[in-house]
Amino acid sequence: MTLPPKEHIHPDYIGMMLNHYQWLCMKPRMIGHVSDLLMCIRARVFSELDPKRPGKRKMNMYSSGKSGHETIQSLLASDRGRFEKEYLVEYKGMTGSVDVYDKRLNIPIEFKTPRSSGLIREAYDYNVIQIKTYMSMLGASCGIIIYQLIANKDKDEETDYQGFWIHMTTKEHLEHLELMLARLENLETAIAVEEPAIADAVYDNPKLKWLCNGCPYLEPCQQMR
Numbered sequence: 001m002t003l004p005p006k007e008h009i010h011p012d013y014i015g016m017m018l019n020h021y022q023w024l025c026m027k028p029r030m031i032g033h034v035s036d037l038l039m040c041i042r043a044r045v046f047s048e049l050d051p052k053r054p055g056k057r058k059m060n061m062y063s064s065g066k067s068g069h070e071t072i073q074s075l076l077a078s079d080r081g082r083f084e085k086e087y088l089v090e091y092k093g094m095t096g097s098v099d100v101y102d103k104r105l106n107i108p109i110e111f112k113t114p115r116s117s118g119l120i121r122e123a124y125d126y127n128v129i130q131i132k133t134y135m136s137m138l139g140a141s142c143g144i145i146i147y148q149l150i151a152n153k154d155k156d157e158e159t160d161y162q163g164f165w166i167h168m169t170t171k172e173h174l175e176h177l178e179l180m181l182a183r184l185e186n187l188e189t190a191i192a193v194e195e196p197a198i199a200d201a202v203y204d205n206p207k208l209k210w211l212c213n214g215c216p217y218l219e220p221c222q223q224m225r
C-alpha cells in the first residue's frame with residue numbers, strides 16, 4: 001500500500017470547512033433581503049464596501065444554528081399540503097423567505113435557536129420586526145416566533161420551546177412596510193455613494209447597541225459619530 005505524502009497525513013479539515021464557509025460569506029449578495037434590514041444598516045453597508053472574512057466562532061454559530069433550524073422546520077412542515085418551508089415573499093424590491101408558512105391559515109412561522117439558558121420573557125425586537133415584515137407582505141393578521149433554546153438549563157422542559165404570537169392590523173401592515181422601505185432606501189443610498197456615515201446605526205439604540213461589541217467595523221464607525 002502506498003502511503004499518502006507526508007503533508008497530506010493530517011489534513012486541516014477544520015481549515016477546509018472554514019475556507020468554504022468564508023467563500024460562502026464573501027460571495028456577492030443581492031441587496032434587499034429582509035435580513036439586511038433587521039440589525040445595523042451601517043454595518044451592512046460596511047460589509048458591502050469592505051467585506052471581512054468570518055472566523056470559527058461565526059462558523060460555529062452558523063452550523064449549529066442551521067442544523068437545528070432545518071430539523072425543526074421539517075418536523076412542522078411534514079404536511080406539505082398545508083405547510084411550505086422557506087416560503088418566498090417579495091414587496092417592492094424587498095425579499096425574504098418565511099421559515100414555515102401555514103398556507104391554510106395564512107400564518108408565517110419563524111424559528112430561532114438562541115443560546116439563552118432560561119426563560120425568554122419577550123420576543124427579541126429584531127425577530128419581531130422580521131415576522132411583522134412577513135406578516136405585512138402576506139397580509140397576515142397573526143404570526144408566531146418559536147424559540148428553541150438549545151442550551152436551556154431550566155429543569156422544566158416546557159421552556160425548551162417558547163412561542164410568541166404577534167398580531168397586526170391592515171393599517172399596521174402598511175405603516176410597517178413604509179418603515180422597511182425607508183430602511184432599504186437608506187441602505188441602498190449609502191452603498192451607492194459608498195458612505196457608511198449616512199446609514200442608520202445602532203450604537204445609541206438600547207435594544208441593539210450590544211451588536212457594537214463584536215462589530216468588526218467599530219473603529220471606523222466611532223470615527224464618524
Ligand code: SF4
Nearest residue numbers: 040202203212215221
Ligand atoms: S459599531 Fe455598532 S453602530 Fe457601528 S457599524 Fe458596528 S454595529 Fe453598527
